[in-house]
Amino acid sequence: MSEIEFLNWVRGPAFEIATVIFIAGVIIRFLEIFLLGRKTNLAEAKGSEMSSGLRTIVSRSIPDKNTFKRSSFKIVSGYIFHLGLLVTIFFFAPHILLFKEVLGFSWPSLPTAIVDAFAVVSIITLIAVLIHRLRDNVLKFLSSTEDYLVWLLTILPLITGYIAFHRIGMTAPTLLAIHILSVELLLVAFPFTKLMHAFTLLIARWYNGAISGYRGVQS
Amino acid sequence: MTNNKNLKDRTLGEAMQDHGISRRSFLKFCAATASMMALPPSMIPAIARALETAKKPSVIWLSFQECTGCTESLTRSHNATLENLIFDSISLDYHHTLQAASGEAAEEAREEAMQENWGEYLLVVDGSIPTKDMGYSTIAGMSNLDMFLQTAAGAAAIISVGTCAAFGGIPHAHPNPTGAYSVYDIIKMYGNASLDGISSASISNTSGGSVADKPIITVPGCPPIPVVITGVLTHYLTFGTIPELDHLGRPKAFYGQSIHDRCYRRPFYDKGLFAETFDDEGAKKGWCLYKLGCKGPTTYNACATTKWNNGTSFPIESGHPCLGCSEPDFWDGGGFYKALSVPTIDIPSTVVYAAAGGAAAGVALGALNKNKKSNAIRQHTKTTIDDLEKE
16 A cells, blocks of 8 residues: 555545544434433422533533642643644635535634644643643553543654655655554544543533532532 | 677767767756756766776667557657657667668577677567457567567567557557557466577577566657656666666656646646636636646656757647546546546436336335335234233
């Protein structure tokens, strides 16, 4: 297989396979969650589920003072690499073109130098996060193979993307193909690993708030 | 193109003097060539000396499944003193598009050149070689494959000119009806095949010719830049060796950098300024053509630096995205106007089908889970104090 054939394969059949697994997988996971249902709550509602749930989605995104003091590294590094991922995934012109193809609409891109900086910061932060995980005995004990796999699948597109943009070591078609392939691996694993939190995060937070709201307590 | 002995015995320097080329313009040519091939200025006298004393090398040019665009590109070069100089300085013994002779006389010229220069002539090939049915492309009743293998056996080196000869090109594009392959692939497939059945009676000293280990220089492009082929020929005449090649057999001096990296529109790419259509404000302002399908980021060629039509411009400069014509399988890259980051498949319909399939599977799994849950509730037995006291 020549490098261009490899690139054509990852842009064609491989992307199709990854898309099917990703979309079908996410929908299956959502339906599994929703169709399981909840037991009818016989207690009288003492407040609104919806408003408390929506409020919690926002409030839980801002750490309280004590939590921040206890886990400042985790919170700061978490915010940095998530913000970095947001910028690199959604504000790099070639990526926006892909979203336009799927969604039918687009938005303005950021200059490559800015996206590049965010990518570098995200890579460094993700490495720091891994070191922290390995050095913290409790975290290390709680970590499963899946946690390390998810870390790898997240950092790979960033590293391969950075190398592809700067054309380091290999030819441009090969580097671009490797980058796209790394994204496809992420898409395939996404619905079946903790990566799914990108979607379930909001409903989980809403649910936490809704339980409190029903009971009439602060969430 | 002549087989005249006297002409052949002359050196390139003598041939150039006959053409009225002054020493000054000759040295200018040597300097330009050295610069193009990224050689240090100290090499200029070496090039001049080598070219002056070199004997006109015999070149056999074979055209197979091609469109003659490569020959057009090389012979219609605007710069009369550079490319033509080199072409006037070689003994192009066989080129069936350019030669006056035809039929048996033409084939005799080829066989005579092979006989006289066995092991020393350069073989230039343009066009891909069909393998499915030998009748798809024949010359003087001889299949392309046979003619290539026979001629390649006595060549000092093979130069694959154009993307068809270099990588299979358009004939090789899906579904490749003629089973077309590049020179490199043909040598890989048939390089060790016996030439007994195809050697001609008129070529007696064809012994010792192994096709498998012939050096191959690929000069891809649709068509390739004229100055690249003359640069390769000059290098061969000067040093007697082939230039430094990349992993696809392309001279690094010309194919060492991507179009994207040398593109004058690159700053617009970095700033995020793109032409969205061919007639919008961005297109008029000369912004980056990435969104219009430019393959510059994955294409290695010298267009952005040497340019075309006597240095006038190159495709991107005239407002069209790079097609990636000097890369293998450029024809099957999912469309010339599709951006590199966009998949070649129909993503929206894939998403719809995947969502429908996912929904059906999700509902089925949900029903199974519900069933499991109600079974668990049904089979649940209460533990009483008596049960616990039994333990």
